[in-house]
Amino acid sequence: MGMFCNQCEQAAKGVGCDIIGVCGKNPEVAALQDLMLYGLKGLALYADKAREFGVKEEKIDYFVLEGLFTTVTNVDFDPVQIAGKLRKCYDYKERMKALYETAYREKTGGHAPQITTGPAAWVIAGDLEGLVKQGEEHGVKSQHTDPDILSAIEIVIFGLKGMAAYADHAYILGKKDEEVFALFHKALAATTDPGKGLMDFVGLAMEIGKVNIKVMGMLNEGHVEHYGHPVPTKVPIGTRKNKGILVSGHDLRMLEELLKQTAGKGIDVYTHGEMLPAHGYPGLKQKYPHLYGNFGGAWQDQAKEFPGFLGAIIFNTNCIQRPADSYKDRLFSWGQVGWPGVKHVSGWDFSEVINKALECPDLPDAPEKEILTGFGHNAVLGVADKVIEGVKAGAIKRFFLIGGCDGAKPGRNYYTELAEKVPNDCVILTLACGKYRFNKLEFGDIGGIPRLLDVGQCNDAYSALQIALALADAFKCGVNDLPLSIILSWYEQKAHVILLSLLHLGIKNIKIGPALPAYLSPNVLNFLVENFNLGQVTTAEADLKAALGQ
Known part of the structure; x- marks a missing residue:
């Protein structure tokens, strides 16, 4: 076989x-x-x-x-x-x-x-x-x-x-x-x-x-x-002149250990992909000022972006791709990650990564804009009264949860188009690396509440759930009755299990894409459609009209 x-x-x-x-x-x-x-x-x-x-x-x-x-x-x-x-x-x-x-x-x-x-x-x-x-x-x-x-x-x-x-x-x-x-x-x-x-x-x-x-x-x-509740935080996406290490993945404990070992060594630590929300945790950003900024976007762009990062690079969880020769010699893996010919770090001693970063040239002094992260459920529920007041007053018409795992397959520009077309009286919640499709765009605010709220990593779907459940409780209704549309991008098995969690809670009318899972047989798909009204995304215009009841 x-x-x-x-x-x-x-x-x-x-x-x-x-x-x-x-x-x-x-x-x-x-x-x-x-x-x-x-x-x-x-x-x-x-x-x-x-x-x-x-x-x-x-x-x-x-x-x-x-x-x-x-x-x-x-x-x-x-x-x-x-x-x-x-x-x-x-x-x-x-x-x-x-x-x-x-x-x-x-x-x-x-x-x-x-x-x-x-x-x-x-x-x-x-x-x-x-x-x-x-x-x-x-x-x-x-x-x-x-x-x-x-x-x-x-x-x-x-x-x-x-x-x-x-x-x-x-x-x-x-x-x-x-x-x-x-x-x-x-x-x-x-x-x-x-x-x-x-x-x-x-x-x-x-x-x-x-x-x-x-x-x-x-x-x-x-x-x-370990790190406190995330707080809204502006994160620079450019680089500054200094040695650098880029951390890609999800594991905050590994990032913390690296930050401890790089303290005082003249090395800035940057996040990549799903590590971006690390900047919102006070126990990381405030304690380690050399956790400087975020470099690049989602995982699928690493092959074209990593050659431009002149320091050391380490993956601590999934999303690694075939590395180019231009950066393979300064690339490391950790945890369950592995690639043939890439040095794997076992345990918690990151001295090889640090030494490689010190050998590399300084990063360029190239400041860019800042983006916001850190809107976990504690931060959002802290202004829940304003959110609820905004909904009751009609200032906030609807919430859109647009996020999930990104990927390289054609059709994912759908999520950019959808976010851009969401009306100005609606709030967008986002999480995971799917946010890179639109998180550098300007969305403004509604009564001081940013229209784009970055909830965090894919596992922070938990925070999004807490926000939805709290709103449902405030309005004395079920989650399915909220002015909330859930439109998810998926790529791998972590997104898959989050969908199972949403279905377990009885949440219906979820749209996923760009494609439906290949492992769904026609009968199993029909079961999901009939019981949960699960659907595939179509076009940004059509899905937006359906969500707004137009």
Whole structure:
């Protein structure tokens, strides 16, 4: 069985990548990632059974998050690095098997039933070539023969992948939860059960959406405890004459450690992509004045923008692309990120990155405009009375949530056009890197409230939810009754799980795009349309008229 991957919005021909991934993933890496998922299913089967007897190991629970995060789009492209994780996955599976069998014997006096087929019985190959061959045997299509059940299984798995990324960030900040760990094991194990039907997986997908709200809440709690509530902050997007390090990704703890280690060394630290909201946290910006500005835009523009950043560059989460030779020697990865030939930093010592930045020439003194970030739910709800008054007085007619993951596929200029055409008596909430389509434009304000409110990263969809729920409470109505239109861009699995969370809450009439997920079978899509009125974006003009009831 050859390569097949359909997990992101840019799936080739709207079906799936079967020669090489649009993201740059080659068949070798695709096979290793498929094997990682297969191995994690086996590990989860034993972990789920062991949990029934009260047996668990936190390091193994956490590895499941790391393993799933490894397979998220644009994370790990390094076959050697993935092979090392696969060996750990196998060792952990065997350990959980032994723990389960011991617990079963101690509690029942008998021998545990043996599992002789499927991922629980997987025996790891001895070399990289063998691992690739094993991965080729366990690709996406091998999970089920029924197209609708396969579609529902993929929805579950991609939800787990997205939630794993958020749970990983939360764990690094000291936030963990037993219910969350248990759901990962239960859900992965369920995907191997031939007795599960379509509605079983639909229910499981909704449960993942529910638990993901808890995970995003944990992550928000971790951010606030460490760095305070975000506050509206102007961020320069130009550079100043000094040494520089550019940080791309999502992980604030990693950024904080780098800021500590660069303090007093004559190095400015810049954010890129989803790291922009870091400037809104008082515990980062106010404490570390060398957290200077934001460079570049969304992830898909890195190949044309990074050659112009003369310092060191480090990715701490997904969104890495094939690096050009002009900056590859000053590029680093950290966490689950990997690319062949790019230096990977393990742990929390960033001295290699710092030394590389000191070797590089100064950045040019090239000041540009400033952009606003930091409108988390605490900041927005702090002026909720003005917002509510504005709505009641008719000064604010409608809210538009326009944001999500950006991408390179044609058609994403739709989001720029939509934001530009939103009437002046409407407020735009935005989050994630989709905001780069329009966050440098001028939108003005309504009674002192900026018309464009940057809520934060993709995981800060939690903040957007809190804002919507608070407004619904203030107006004594449901979220679906608010003057609110949700129009999302999606690219990968973190956006996917946020959609599951919105559906779990019963939020309807959401539009997503540019394309609908390739993994939705016609019947599953019809289910989503009939139950949630989920739709694909059309044109900015038509969607805006529909939202405004024109």
